[in-house]
Amino acid sequence: MNKRNEVLLQGNEACAMGALAAGMRFFAGYPITPSTEIAEFLAAELPKLNGTFIQMEDEISSMGAIIGASLAGTKSMTATSGPGFSLMQENIGFASMAEVPCVVVNVMRGGPSTGMPTRPSQGDVMQSRWGTHGDHPAIVLCPKSVLECYTLTVRAFNLAEKYRTPVIVLMDGIVGHMWENIEIPPTLEVIDRAKPTVPPEWYHPYENLPGGDITPLAPFGQGYRYHVTGMVHDRSGFPTLDHDEVEQGLKSIINKIKNNLHDIIDIEEYLLKDADICVVAYGSVARSAREAVNMARKEGIKAGMLRPITLWPFPRFHLEGITGRMKTFVIPEMNLGQVYGEVLKSCPKKAVRVTRVDGELVTPDQIFSKIQEVSS
């Protein structure tokens, strides 16, 4: 550690350290490139804190185990990459449906299928939103730096606990494997699980409380005996096919996110105030985009950047707010246009994309060229 209290950390390591700082004491995972360092780090560190590390037989079981641990009252996490993320979708849906807080880290690599294990990608943007079947909520955070791997992992746990839902930290292979000097924030807000305030006989784990408050999840074994299921359930947690209860139950898992967009959505704006060209970039590509914006400014082009830090729910209202004064949106990403499609929903006909799926980062030059092209 130097005198500025900086430490040299890898993104994956910072993510694992952020999880520990957030109070995560249960990790279950399965080895997969490029996320494995997270598991390796935690295999060494968790036992020191009397926390649990277990390497499961696959990603399906890893996801099941962290849901189980969370129901027993422990903050829990798993980490994976594309193919493993696909296997986790079944139980991510369970966590959404049963409203069990947990954090899933997906360090994106080139896909589809086995794809390019050692090359970065941003190909899982849509899978992180819609990977599991049925209508469901999604909170997905997307770090661009080693520092953010730390801070956003802490935030992921906070959001998971606050909204009783799985939260995904969507890193890419570059962010995960990048090394940077960072100063670990000495204090970060950590939200711990709320405890039920009512006696067991009044407790309904899925009750919508007045004012939109979410019923605290009682840990198993503390006198609140209730039922948890992936089936559509009533406020007590028991399966129901009653039309009113079904619709109300399904909408409530969506609405608890939808009604709190202001709290959940976080964006970064860069030189956006006077801009008429807006680059929308996220993750490691946002670093190239920032450089491209600087290059454009030197040429007198009024470019700026909007970076969704919360990728889902998508910051659509932020985009819609600036659409009127933008000539064009430029969307660079390491996929064939997954966020581009989302931007089009807010500002039809005004968006162009810069895509790359050859396993390399989109460069500042590529983005700058596109900015020049659309500004002339």
Add this chain to the structure above:
Amino acid sequence: MMRTTEAIYKYLRPDKKFPHMWCPGCGIGIVMGALVRAIENTELTKDEIVLVSGIGCSGRISTYLDFNTLHTTHGRALTFATGIKLANPELTVITVMGDGDATAIGGNHLIHACRRNIGITSIIINNNIYGMTGGQYSPTTPMERKASTAQYGSIEKPFDICKLVEACGATFVARGTAFHAKMLDAMMLRALNHKGFSVVEAMSQCPVQYGRRNKLGTPMDMMQWFKDNSVSSPVFDKIPPDEVDEQFPVGVLVNKEEKDYIDRYRDIVKKAGGEVP
């Protein structure tokens, strides 16, 4: 023994959950009864017990019983149970799975839970068929038996669940049937008191999806078949293999003491310099 009505009020959940969804003549209720009676014979309180089930007819047991209950995804009961047990080893974690649940879609989780010898009691209700989805063949459907997806008879060699889990490292393995209700009570009690991974295979009749299709008669006939063909394991071992027709061994087949996963993990915590509570 506790009077039946007392047990009903103590362990079955009131309102809305009944009548249960099992068909007339189904054996799952008998297995559920055995589990309740076994639990009543322990010192455990309802709050200390977590009952985890999978998907299918057997999966619904968790809805009916008044414990901390978790109805998971198909085949995954043991993965959730592993997380619960490791996060809070003080809890008594019981899984209830069907034959398809435990040995087909959940087969990988089953063999690894055995290998880890993690302190979970696993009840596998084996009715040789996928009942809930309408009678498709399972990994325990005997050869030549018919199923909706084996219209000309099954050509797949079935699993012997007890042999499978024994080979994978389960330290307590027992087999009973829905006919031998009292024997099931006793086996489940021993499984609950066992340290490490315990498995009770409860053979159960599915008269609707399996029995009718294979002309096995009434539920009573199917239970009579259990009675006629079950042989206590020491006696079974003496039958020359070429004389074994449809008989199968029942009783406690494996019972050994080995360090369980929780204790081994506590050793890791000590090695790493952590504090074991």
